[in-house]
Amino acid sequence: MSAAGQPTSKVAFQGEHGAFSEDAARKLLGSQAITVPFRKFDDMFDAVSTGQADAAIVPIENSLAGSVHQNYDLMMEHELTIVGETYLRIVHNLIASPGVPLSGIRRVYSHPVALAQCGKFLRANKQIEAEAAYDTAGSVRMIMASGSPTDAAIAGHSAAIFYGAEVLAEGIEDNPENFTRFLLLTRSGGSSQLAATAQTERRKTSIVFRVANTPGALYKALAAFALRDVDLCKIESRPIEGRPWEYSFYLDFEGDQRDVRVDRAIAHLAEMAESIRVLGSYPSASY
Amino acid sequence: MSAAGQPTSKVAFQGEHGAFSEDAARKLLGSQAITVPFRKFDDMFDAVSTGQADAAIVPIENSLAGSVHQNYDLMMEHELTIVGETYLRIVHNLIASPGVPLSGIRRVYSHPVALAQCGKFLRANKQIEAEAAYDTAGSVRMIMASGSPTDAAIAGHSAAIFYGAEVLAEGIEDNPENFTRFLLLTRSGGSSQLAATAQTERRKTSIVFRVANTPGALYKALAAFALRDVDLCKIESRPIEGRPWEYSFYLDFEGDQRDVRVDRAIAHLAEMAESIRVLGSYPSASY
Numbered sequence: 001m002s003a004a005g006q007p008t009s010k011v012a013f014q015g016e017h018g019a020f021s022e023d024a025a026r027k028l029l030g031s032q033a034i035t036v037p038f039r040k041f042d043d044m045f046d047a048v049s050t051g052q053a054d055a056a057i058v059p060i061e062n063s064l065a066g067s068v069h070q071n072y073d074l075m076m077e078h079e080l081t082i083v084g085e086t087y088l089r090i091v092h093n094l095i096a097s098p099g100v101p102l103s104g105i106r107r108v109y110s111h112p113v114a115l116a117q118c119g120k121f122l123r124a125n126k127q128i129e130a131e132a133a134y135d136t137a138g139s140v141r142m143i144m145a146s147g148s149p150t151d152a153a154i155a156g157h158s159a160a161i162f163y164g165a166e167v168l169a170e171g172i173e174d175n176p177e178n179f180t181r182f183l184l185l186t187r188s189g190g191s192s193q194l195a196a197t198a199q200t201e202r203r204k205t206s207i208v209f210r211v212a213n214t215p216g217a218l219y220k221a222l223a224a225f226a227l228r229d230v231d232l233c234k235i236e237s238r239p240i241e242g243r244p245w246e247y248s249f250y251l252d253f254e255g256d257q258r259d260v261r262v263d264r265a266i267a268h269l270a271e272m273a274e275s276i277r278v279l280g281s282y283p284s285a286s287y
Numbered sequence: 288m289s290a291a292g293q294p295t296s297k298v299a300f301q302g303e304h305g306a307f308s309e310d311a312a313r314k315l316l317g318s319q320a321i322t323v324p325f326r327k328f329d330d331m332f333d334a335v336s337t338g339q340a341d342a343a344i345v346p347i348e349n350s351l352a353g354s355v356h357q358n359y360d361l362m363m364e365h366e367l368t369i370v371g372e373t374y375l376r377i378v379h380n381l382i383a384s385p386g387v388p389l390s391g392i393r394r395v396y397s398h399p400v401a402l403a404q405c406g407k408f409l410r411a412n413k414q415i416e417a418e419a420a421y422d423t424a425g426s427v428r429m430i431m432a433s434g435s436p437t438d439a440a441i442a443g444h445s446a447a448i449f450y451g452a453e454v455l456a457e458g459i460e461d462n463p464e465n466f467t468r469f470l471l472l473t474r475s476g477g478s479s480q481l482a483a484t485a486q487t488e489r490r491k492t493s494i495v496f497r498v499a500n501t502p503g504a505l506y507k508a509l510a511a512f513a514l515r516d517v518d519l520c521k522i523e524s525r526p527i528e529g530r531p532w533e534y535s536f537y538l539d540f541e542g543d544q545r546d547v548r549v550d551r552a553i554a555h556l557a558e559m560a561e562s563i564r565v566l567g568s569y570p571s572a573s574y
Binding site for chain 2: 040063064065066067068069070072073111112116119132133134214215216218219220222223225226229230231232234235236237239247
């Protein structure tokens with residue numbers, strides 16, 4: 001407990017302060033969270049596994065760029081539990097040192113995915129040359145450190161605030177239907193107080209399973225849910241390492257694993273599957 | 288027809304000469320192909336649609352980084368047909384100007400995904416600082432243009448050959464199970480001579496469909512295939528823009544659309560689906 005009587009939890013995120021992941025942690029947890037930056041996704045999973053952090057906020061899918069398969073794979077390798085989810089609208093901004101005019105900018109730094117998502121803006125401002133960098137918030141830190149009046153970065157609003165920079169152009173992404181889904185992971189069996197701020201009636205469950213590579217295997221697996229009217233939200237297949245043409249399936253569906261219908265569907269699937277693991281049941285979020 | 292009597296086709300690829308995509312075009316088409324570089328995926332699709340190129344070679348999934356959702360979306364937007372596929376093993380190399388020793392390298396440029404896939408090598412060589420760049424082959428072009436004896440790039444073998452550079456360390460990727468699947472796309476109704484070099488009995492068909500967002504809808508859709516023992520290779524879901532929580536499904540399965548069993552499965556699915564499109568039938572490739 002902090003001095004103010006608030007529970008405080010250390011939440012690991014990937015990137016630098018001001019990153020979209022840090023925004024997602026704040027959206028999900030509010031002031032409960034002390035956010036701790038990690039350079040790589042692996043380090044974040046290790047930090048939660050070893051108790052160095054209480055939870056990790058993990059981007060799992062972007063509506064334009066797709067699933068973050070590395071994080072699906074890291075979930076397989078670590079025994080963590082999903083306790084929450086949130087969707088963050090990704091808004092890209094042109095950010096520079098305070099007082100620098102847009103007309104003076106000649107170079108802009110950002111992650112290649114962010115640069116690609118701002119293609120229309122960059123084509124309309126041909127005097128600005130795009131330069132690839134490791135991440136969005138880190139680009140803001142870099143241009144603020146250099147102080148060059150011709151350099152800018154593309155990043156989220158929080159990065160501008162964190163580094164005392166100025167937003168020169170807001171929402172410069174081509175496509176506003178740009179959302180990232182984040183999962184909140186804790187050690188299995190750990191405290192669930194972290195998800196307490198989420199107010200929702202609906203719950204969702206995520207599982208991962210493997211079936212034999214035979215015709216109809218996936219159809220039979222889905223029968224466990226269809227025959228009980230359990231609504232699927234998302235299915236994702238991942239190749240199994242060292243077993244070409246074979247896949248693990250990640251499934252998100254409506255309901256909590258303690259619901260009788262869901263519990264029986266999982267038991268039915270377990271009869272057919274080579275392996276099955278429940279990744280967690282958690283409050284369902286909306287776009 | 289070229290002077291040597293060989294049919295020649297212009298195949299668009301994304302990136303710079305020496306890119307993995309160009310390797311994939313050569314693997315699939317051999318000397319039939321004249322490869323033409325395009326900076327962006329969109330431009331490549333436009334080039335084929337307008338007849339500026341005969342075909343495009345399109346990365347659709349990497350075994351580690353995941354599906355290239357942008358290209359799934361571009362397939363939806365353009366009326367192209369899949370006429371072939373190939374899998375390319377992605378091997379990363381440390382590449383520098385000829386005569387430069389590994390011990391002198393202090394900086395390495397590459398695409399952030401390639402840098403991330405060479406994490407172990409970079410941690411073992413802490414004197415080398417990693418710098419993000421737009422693409423792998425383009426990094427080789429850049430270090431060859433600058434000629435700096437302390438700079439290197441991470442890219443495929445073909446990029447080293449194309450730019451007259453030298454491979455200082457081969458296969459420096461952490462995980463050798465690194466494959467990218469590429470599709471060969473042509474205008475619908477166009478010539479199919481492009482796929483002529485592929486020697487295989489097995490064929491595969493790809494479709495995309497939408498079903499109503501009701502419990503069991505995907506299960507019923509898959510029944511069309513399961514009830515006819517048509518073997519699924521891959522299923523991929525994509526959010527439908529502007530319709531949160533709803534998905535299009537991409538399905539790859541064994542068999543040609545002219546096979547009776549496959550033809551009837553597609554007709555059966557069409558009864559249930561809101562929309563369905565056959566993306567193509569083509570010779571099946573292996574890892």
